[in-house]
Amino acid sequence: MTIPSTAASAATPVSTDPGGSTVPGLRLSGISKVLGGRTIVDDLNLDIAPGEMVSLLGPSGCGKTTTLRLIAGFLLPDQGRVEVDGAEITSLGPERRPSAMVFQNYALWPHMTITKNVAFPLKVARVPRAQIKERVAEVLELVGLSHHADSRPAHISGGEQQRAALARALVQRPKLLLLDEPLSNLDAKLRVRVREEIRDIQQRMGITTVLVTHDQEEALSISDRVAVMSEGKIEQVSTPAELYRAPATEFVAGFIGSSNKVRALDLGEGEPGVEWVVRPEDVRVDPEGMPGVVTRVLPHGHYSEVAIEVRGTDLRAFVTGEAPAPGDEVGVRITRALRYRNGTLDEAPVTVSA
Amino acid sequence: MALPPVLVILLFVGVPVLLAVGFSFGMTGGLNRTAAMIGQDVFTADGLITGEAYAMLFADPRFPRDLAATVLVTVVTTLLVLGMAIGIAVLLRLRAGWASTMLSGLGVIPLFIPVVIASWAILNFYSGDGFVRSLFAQFGAEAPIFGFTVTGVIIASVWVNLPFALLMAASGMQGVPDALIDAARDAGAGTATIVARVLVPMAAIPLIIAGTFTAIGVLGQFTVPYFTGPNAPQQLGVDISKYFQSFNQPQQAAAVAVIVFVVASGVAAMYVWANFRSAKQEGRV
Amino acid sequence: MPTMARNLGGRILTAGLIVLVAGFILGPLIWLGMHAFATRWRYPNLLPDGLTLDWWRVVFAEPELFAAMQNTLFFAPVTVLLSAIVCLPAAYAFSRFSFPGRRIFLVGLFATNAFPKMGLFVAMATVFYGLNLMETTLGIVIVHLIGTVVFMTWIPAAAFSSVPRSLEEAARDAGAGKIRVFRTVTLPLALPGILVACVMSFLASFDEAQGTYLVGAPSYMTMPTEMYSLVLNYPTQVAAVFALLLSIPSVVLLLLTRRYIMGGQLAEGFQIR
Numbered sequence: 012m013t014i015p016s017t018a019a020s021a022a023t024p025v026s027t028d029p030g031g032s033t034v035p036g037l038r039l040s041g042i043s044k045v046l047g048g049r050t051i052v053d054d055l056n057l058d059i060a061p062g063e064m065v066s067l068l069g070p071s072g073c074g075k076t077t078t079l080r081l082i083a084g085f086l087l088p089d090q091g092r093v094e095v096d097g098a099e100i101t102s103l104g105p106e107r108r109p110s111a112m113v114f115q116n117y118a119l120w121p122h123m124t125i126t127k128n129v130a131f132p133l134k135v136a137r138v139p140r141a142q143i144k145e146r147v148a149e150v151l152e153l154v155g156l157s158h159h160a161d162s163r164p165a166h167i168s169g170g171e172q173q174r175a176a177l178a179r180a181l182v183q184r185p186k187l188l189l190l191d192e193p194l195s196n197l198d199a200k201l202r203v204r205v206r207e208e209i210r211d212i213q214q215r216m217g218i219t220t221v222l223v224t225h226d227q228e229e230a231l232s233i234s235d236r237v238a239v240m241s242e243g244k245i246e247q248v249s250t251p252a253e254l255y256r257a258p259a260t261e262f263v264a265g266f267i268g269s270s271n272k273v274r275a276l277d278l279g280e281g282e283p284g285v286e287w288v289v290r291p292e293d294v295r296v297d298p299e300g301m302p303g304v305v306t307r308v309l310p311h312g313h314y315s316e317v318a319i320e321v322r323g324t325d326l327r328a329f330v331t332g333e334a335p336a337p338g339d340e341v342g343v344r345i346t347r348a349l350r351y352r353n354g355t356l357d358e359a360p361v362t363v364s365a
Numbered sequence: 366m367a368l369p370p371v372l373v374i375l376l377f378v379g380v381p382v383l384l385a386v387g388f389s390f391g392m393t394g395g396l397n398r399t400a401a402m403i404g405q406d407v408f409t410a411d412g413l414i415t416g417e418a419y420a421m422l423f424a425d426p427r428f429p430r431d432l433a434a435t436v437l438v439t440v441v442t443t444l445l446v447l448g449m450a451i452g453i454a455v456l457l458r459l460r461a462g463w464a465s466t467m468l469s470g471l472g473v474i475p476l477f478i479p480v481v482i483a484s485w486a487i488l489n490f491y492s493g494d495g496f497v498r499s500l501f502a503q504f505g506a507e508a509p510i511f512g513f514t515v516t517g518v519i520i521a522s523v524w525v526n527l528p529f530a531l532l533m534a535a536s537g538m539q540g541v542p543d544a545l546i547d548a549a550r551d552a553g554a555g556t557a558t559i560v561a562r563v564l565v566p567m568a569a570i571p572l573i574i575a576g577t578f579t580a581i582g583v584l585g586q587f588t589v590p591y592f593t594g595p596n597a598p599q600q601l602g603v604d605i606s607k608y609f610q611s612f613n614q615p616q617q618a619a620a621v622a623v624i625v626f627v628v629a630s631g632v633a634a635m636y637v638w639a640n641f642r643s644a645k646q647e648g649r650v
Numbered sequence: 651m652p653t654m655a656r657n658l659g660g661r662i663l664t665a666g667l668i669v670l671v672a673g674f675i676l677g678p679l680i681w682l683g684m685h686a687f688a689t690r691w692r693y694p695n696l697l698p699d700g701l702t703l704d705w706w707r708v709v710f711a712e713p714e715l716f717a718a719m720q721n722t723l724f725f726a727p728v729t730v731l732l733s734a735i736v737c738l739p740a741a742y743a744f745s746r747f748s749f750p751g752r753r754i755f756l757v758g759l760f761a762t763n764a765f766p767k768m769g770l771f772v773a774m775a776t777v778f779y780g781l782n783l784m785e786t787t788l789g790i791v792i793v794h795l796i797g798t799v800v801f802m803t804w805i806p807a808a809a810f811s812s813v814p815r816s817l818e819e820a821a822r823d824a825g826a827g828k829i830r831v832f833r834t835v836t837l838p839l840a841l842p843g844i845l846v847a848c849v850m851s852f853l854a855s856f857d858e859a860q861g862t863y864l865v866g867a868p869s870y871m872t873m874p875t876e877m878y879s880l881v882l883n884y885p886t887q888v889a890a891v892f893a894l895l896l897s898i899p900s901v902v903l904l905l906l907t908r909r910y911i912m913g914g915q916l917a918e919g920f921q922i923r
Contacts, residue, residue, distance in 0.1 A: 622769020
């Protein structure tokens with residue numbers, strides 16, 4: 012097959028390259044992988060600018076982890092090319108690739124101290140001893156683990172293990188940092204703190220980074236761009252704001268944030284092939300609107316999620332302030348919507364006047 | 366609930382061992398009286414203990430040779446067994462497939478063959494008119510005779526002890542998570558480095574257990590050297606029965622047993638120490 | 651392509667390794683097995699002069715050899731049963747309760763392996779004379795029993811420990827009594843480990859020769875003890891037939907339980923917790 016030389020290929024709506032550089036930090040062109048008779052990754056294209064952080068986001072089984080393992084070299088693609096900083100590395104094993112990975116369960120070797128874990132990649136690369144010492148101390152300082160240098164993995168907390176794993180990746184000064192669900196084993200509070208730390212370090216060091224996650228909040232909050240994957244293909248690669256504002260496909264619209272899917276804005280029959288996606292914040296409770304009955308109220312703190320049955324359709328609305336009670340008769344108005352024709356975005360947003 | 370097996374061991378192992386240790390040091394009273402009366406060259410302590418039985422053993426130049434040969438066979442066998450077990454286990458862990466499955470299946474077979482048969486089969490295989498010599502003779506070559514040699518004892522000992530070590534090594538290495546191996550590869554390590562720095566250290570405890578059991582078993586074994594070993598130097602396990610039955614010197618037999626026991630206890634202590642140390646380090650205690 | 655050359659080299663190496671290991675492990679057994687059907691065998695022929703079943707007739711015609719088989723098939727199951735009765739409750743206790751001296755007991759059971767068997771049997775004879783156990787069935791069973799205690803305690807203890815407590819608690823919560831929980835949850839889950847322990851104990855008893863000879867001979871001869879005299883007093887072929895017969899129960903066990911033994915139950919049992 013021919014490989015498209017421009018950043019934006021036909022299959023993926025890639026947004027403009029934010030770095031403005033001609034050589035991408037990572038380029039995946041047309042990679043496919045079949046495992047056990049199933050196509051896990053299907054003709055996937057992705058360009059990442061140097062220093063950029065891109066998340067691969069998708070439900071489990073969408074091929075995001077397989078894609079990461081193809082980038083790391085644990086799997087070799089059946090088709091396509093992998094390039095890092097312009098150099099082709101498609102057929103190299105992980106030990107010869109300029110990438111470093113942070114594993115989901117951290118994969119720290121339990122029989123080595125934190126220092127030894129972090130020093131391991133340098134020892135394997137036969138870096139002189141004095142330099143190893145210096146670089147390990149430096150990177151432990153960076154992640155704030157200097158006081159645990161001689162501890163064993165089992166004796167430090169989950170957050171600290173996570174940072175040790177990050178240190179082991181950073182000490183290699185990789186051209187490409189790969190993060191495989193790095194926060195999924197941390198509790199909710201810690202997750203928010205650690206992801207900000209990761210983002211901070213990544214930006215300061217300017218490392219091209221790929222993050223795999225199934226947590227959309229995580230992906231949206233720390234990435235430059237997010238690639239939403241489904242069934243081995245990338246549905247959309249965009250900045251977090253764009254992704255929410257104008258989801259390119261119905262799948263993305265349904266996957267990112269919550270949404271209502273309706274056939275027509277007046278909840279009637281609508282046209283064939285056309286569907287409307289309405290965000291709950293664009294569903295207003297207004298006495299002037301269509302009449303409906305509140306069926307359920309789920310308080311979320313500063314707002315409530317209210318389920319309202321309108322003309323036989325169940326609509327979700329986010330209501331700030333005082334929420335109606337179940338059984339209340341209310342009026343409902345749709346203020347904004349996204350229009351999809353045959354699954355792809357047709358027009359967005361459509362503002363509906365009162 | 367925990368008492369019955371402990372009592373069985375105390376009564377039928379603990380008591381006899383203590384009696385034997387005492388007997389070897391010249392305590393010939395009590396339950397030892399019968400043996401002391403029947404046996405020859407029995408020394409009775411004037412005070413608390415006497416080392417005369419041991420002195421008599423070492424006065425015979427054959428005994429130090431036997432001791433050295435036993436230690437040699439133990440060390441070589443343990444190393445060979447561990448080497449083979451690690452090799453097959455690594456293959457099984459890193460290159461899973463029919464070949465490694467077949468190797469491990471082969472390696473476990475000796476577990477199910479009675480040692481008597483194994484020893485005798487191996488003796489015949491490597492003896493003067495055995496298969497190995499016959500095979501070489503087809504090509505006009507002369508193969509060495511391993512029957513009734515120390516080498517033969519080592520071959521048979523490796524054969525008998527391979528399954529346990531293999532099962533321990535395989536289980537230890539199967540327990541190493543994929544991610545830890547992937548992490549090492551990602552860090553740039555080749556296969557040799559992964560084996561030496563990740564797989565073997567992480568399977569250290571099962572390997573030490575395997576090594577300990579092999580060493581202890583080989584130190585005191587009787588059947589294997591009885592069938593396959595030379596008349597001189599003999600293994601200590603055979604010596605015990607020789608002193609007891611052929612020479613009618615029960616005290617010297619007990620002394621040999623105590624010597625084996627002391628060496629084996631040293632090995633066993635290492636095992637217990639290693640076990641607890643790793644449990645502490647990895648946060649299991 | 652260097653990878654293809656490496657693949658091919660690796661394949662040749664693997665094949666060579668398999669032939670070597672197969673020769674090392676199976677060679678002696680096959681060589682011995684062939685003797686059981688051989689008329690005469692002259693060095694350096696790789697095959698016997700002729701084939702015959704005469705040696706099998708010789709073995710079955712010897713009443714002593716037949717008695718030895720019967721004895722062996724009696725002692726091994728009895729030993730396993732007795733060992734299970736004595737050791738399994740202890741294994742459960744070691745796994746589920748923590749009591750003072752627990753570790754010492756466990757390590758102590760293991761330490762019995764450090765004393766050479768031959769020396770132990772010689773010393774045991776002293777105690778056996780005192781208790782009138784020489785040349786008795788009970789005496790031989792005890793000799794066999796002490797060889798199984800470590801297997802029957804350690805492996806089931808590890809198996810019991812690997813049953814998650816939450817599963818037992820869920821059964822208790824569902825209203826099952828302690829004994830019912832043990833019978834319906836703990837025991838079935840620990841069964842593979844117990845099975846492996848039984849197999850190892852059976853083999854240990856089946857294999858025991860030195861102690862049996864010392865305590866039981868000449869009244870009680872088992873197949874392994876008969877092997878000692880057979881090798882000296884009969885032609886190679888007779889011993890080969892006997893060896894084949896002696897291997898049959900073990901091989902059947904191997905085929906039945908290989909899955910569990912390879913499954914790591916054995917290895918798991920030897921790590922002190």
